[in-house]
Amino acid sequence: MASLGELERAVMDLLWAGHEAATANTLRDMLAQSTAAQGGAAGHEGKDLAVTTVLTVLSRLEKKGLVERERGTRPHRYQAVSSREDHTAELMHEVLGSAPDREAVLARFIGSVTESEAETLRKLLGHS
Amino acid sequence: MFWTSYFLAVLAIVLAWPVPILLSRAHWPARDPFTAMLLWQVIGLAGGLSMIGAMLVYGLEPVGDNLIAGLQALAGMVLYNAPTTSLGFWHLFALSAAALLTAHLVFTLLLTYFKIERQRRRHRELLTLLASPSADGTGTVVINHDSPVAYCLPGGARSVTVLSDGLMAALEPAELRAVLIHENAHLNQRHHLLLWAFAAWRQALPWLPTTRLAQEAVNSLIEMLADDVALRTESKATLIKAIAIVASGSAVPQAAPVLGPAGLPGAGLQLPDGAGSGSASTTASRVSRLLSPRPPLPAALRATVVGVCVLLLAMPTALLIVPGLLG
Numbered sequence: 001m002a003s004l005g006e007l008e009r010a011v012m013d014l015l016w017a018g019h020e021a022a023t024a025n026t027l028r029d030m031l032a033q034s035t036a037a038q039g040g041a042a043g044h045e046g047k048d049l050a051v052t053t054v055l056t057v058l059s060r061l062e063k064k065g066l067v068e069r070e071r072g073t074r075p076h077r078y079q080a081v082s083s084r085e086d087h088t089a090e091l092m093h094e095v096l097g098s099a100p101d102r103e104a105v106l107a108r109f110i111g112s113v114t115e116s117e118a119e120t121l122r123k124l125l126g127h128s
Numbered sequence: 129m130f131w132t133s134y135f136l137a138v139l140a141i142v143l144a145w146p147v148p149i150l151l152s153r154a155h156w157p158a159r160d161p162f163t164a165m166l167l168w169q170v171i172g173l174a175g176g177l178s179m180i181g182a183m184l185v186y187g188l189e190p191v192g193d194n195l196i197a198g199l200q201a202l203a204g205m206v207l208y209n210a211p212t213t214s215l216g217f218w219h220l221f222a223l224s225a226a227a228l229l230t231a232h233l234v235f236t237l238l239l240t241y242f243k244i245e246r247q248r249r250r251h252r253e254l255l256t257l258l259a260s261p262s263a264d265g266t267g268t269v270v271i272n273h274d275s276p277v278a279y280c281l282p283g284g285a286r287s288v289t290v291l292s293d294g295l296m297a298a299l300e301p302a303e304l305r306a307v308l309i310h311e312n313a314h315l316n317q318r319h320h321l322l323l324w325a326f327a328a329w330r331q332a333l334p335w336l337p338t339t340r341l342a343q344e345a346v347n348s349l350i351e352m353l354a355d356d357v358a359l360r361t362e363s364k365a366t367l368i369k370a371i372a373i374v375a376s377g378s379a380v381p382q383a384a385p386v387l388g389p390a391g392l393p394g395a396g397l398q399l400p401d402g403a404g405s406g407s408a409s410t411t412a413s414r415v416s417r418l419l420s421p422r423p424p425l426p427a428a429l430r431a432t433v434v435g436v437c438v439l440l441l442a443m444p445t446a447l448l449i450v451p452g453l454l455g
Binding site for chain 2 (some may be wrong): 005008009024047051064066080084087088090091095096114115116120121
């Protein structure tokens with residue numbers, strides 16, 4: 001049995017790649033297929049994958065705010081809340097902070113290096 | 129007792145205002161980031177201690193000759209309803225202020241901790257879905273992003289260093305190694321704890337401008353410390369190039385006198401909360417200390433600073449505790 005973490009990742013990959021909502025059943029079949037395609041022991045794991053496990057994974061992802069359920073239909077169809085790129089952008093925004101002004105960074109940097117330092121830097125960066 | 133409170137108050141004011149301003153303007157910290165780091169920690173710690181101590185000592189003055197006797201008398205009043213008539217209005221005011229300030233500092237420290245923890249957990253959750261393990265070793269993952277970005281996410285055994293595709297593409301192997309060593313140095317030297325403490329300090333006393341100075345100085349000093357670790361194995365040119373590429377945001381800097389037009393500051397972001405992100409001055413001082421290195425601090429001067437650190441910590445503690453032990 002693959003760990004829940006790995007399954008979460010696999011499910012998100014499918015949802016991000018698929019662009020449209022999918023039921024737990026569909027997702028299970030796709031997961032079984034993709035692991036079967038890899039062959040060997042992985043294929044065996046895929047066959048054992050129960051729909052309830054997929055539902056568990058989906059509800060965990062829902063709690064984390066990564067997937068949402070379409071309410072009206074039965075069985076429920078799931079889709080990713082936002083794209084892979086948006087999530088990456090969210091992380092990068094956290095890391096880089098609320099965008100310290102790049103121009104200001106550069107201006108300050110250039111203002112603070114001496115001429116000889118700038119010369120050394122130019123050489124290092126391949127402008128020699 | 130009386131003079132102790134005045135002395136502590138003066139010490140608190142000196143540590144809260146002129147000393148951090150002077151230190152933030154000094155040039156020697158770039159020559160010895162470790163000692164400077166020590167001094168900033170001591171300033172914060174001794175500053176807080178003397179602030180609280182001054183009020184405590186003043187408030188307890190009528191009921192005890194020293195802090196320990198005073199605290200015993202206070203415990204009697206609080207727990208056993210001993211008469212409080214010996215305390216005047218201002219004594220009670222000072223005692224309440226000391227209690228409130230202590231609670232405020234501790235509470236802010238905890239609050240900041242949980243805030244950072246929550247953000248990191250969320251960040252780690254997303255990383256496990258978005259990033260793939262890198263070939264460079266365990267604890268390193270690669271995320272799909274064009275800007276050259278490198279940072280580490282502290283979390284005990286689950287600490288992870290994150291590199292972007294853009295970074296991998298822009299850097300030569302040696303430069304990449306330098307960046308990885310730099311990030312690992314942040315993790316090994318537990319820089320996130322320093323960032324946490326100083327972020328909390330600033331959060332707790334936002335009206336005190338020197339808490340901002342302290343945080344900025346610490347942000348920049350930890351980058352220098354991590355750079356120094358990278359310099360042990362990688363050449364200076366490699367490291368400077370790596371920093372410049374990350375700061376310029378592209379592999380081939382075009383136009384502009386020195387660097388490319390876009391600049392993502394800092395190769396060494398360590399806290400995903402923005403507080404740790406390298407600022408313009410940080411990148412500038414990092415590169416310029418590598419480009420025109422100055423000799424390390426003379427041993428005598430270094431010993432003096434360490435001595436001052438010990439004294440600063442020992443003084444408020446001694447003034448508060450020793451009279452009680454002697455008497």
